[in-house]
């Protein structure tokens with residue numbers, strides 16, 4: 001039948017189109033963790049925004065788009081208490097390329113973070129990179145990144161999110177993760 005040919009090429013074009021969209025779509029980075037561990041501060045650090053010491057709990061979530069190496073990335077910062085997180089997390093983390101799970105590096109919080117990690121793992125695709133941020137390394141009694149990593153069993157990076165000098169470190173980490181993800185996408 002005559003109409004089949006154009007339809008077919010149309011379909012092919014649209015699949016190629018979709019594939020290229022997939023490669024250029026802004027990467028989605030989700031920042032999760034229990035309240036007051038420093039998620040919003042870390043988000044501001046990534047985006048180069050002014051950091052304040054005042055704590056104001058995030059209601060719902062903040063969504064920010066930012067440029068990174070000439071590419072757009074979307075950063076989702078989720079606020080909320082445990083019950084709220086449990087209820088809504090799957091909707092929010094859906095389609096994430098990277099998840100930063102933040103802990104304040106106290107022994108108690110690291111254990112709570114492990115529970116959150118186990119829950120989150122089931123909500124995203126295997127291709128999603130999940131890494132831990134051992135924040136508040138400036139506070140007395142903090143666990144070292146190595147010890148946090150032993151508990152969480154995922155790559156763990158030390159951080160002091162209130163120190164703007166650490167912006168380069170978090171950007172370098174994002175760059176490494178993005179390159180890794182790009183390489184995987186290209187190989188598809």
Ligand SMILES: Nc1nc2c(ncn2[C@@H]2O[C@H](COP(=O)(O)OP(=O)(O)O)[C@@H](O)[C@H]2O)c(=O)[nH]1
Nearest residue numbers: 035036037038039040041053055136160161162
């Ligand atoms: N000492 C210290 N305080 C931090 C650090 N990161 C964040 N904070 C403080 O911890 C509090 C909670 O931070 P916030 O980013 O709002 O936490 P969120 O609830 O996870 O978004 C704020 O008072 C921040 O200034 C850090 O690395 N060291």
Ligand SMILES: [Mg+2]
Nearest residue numbers: 040057058079
């Ligand atoms: Mg917050």
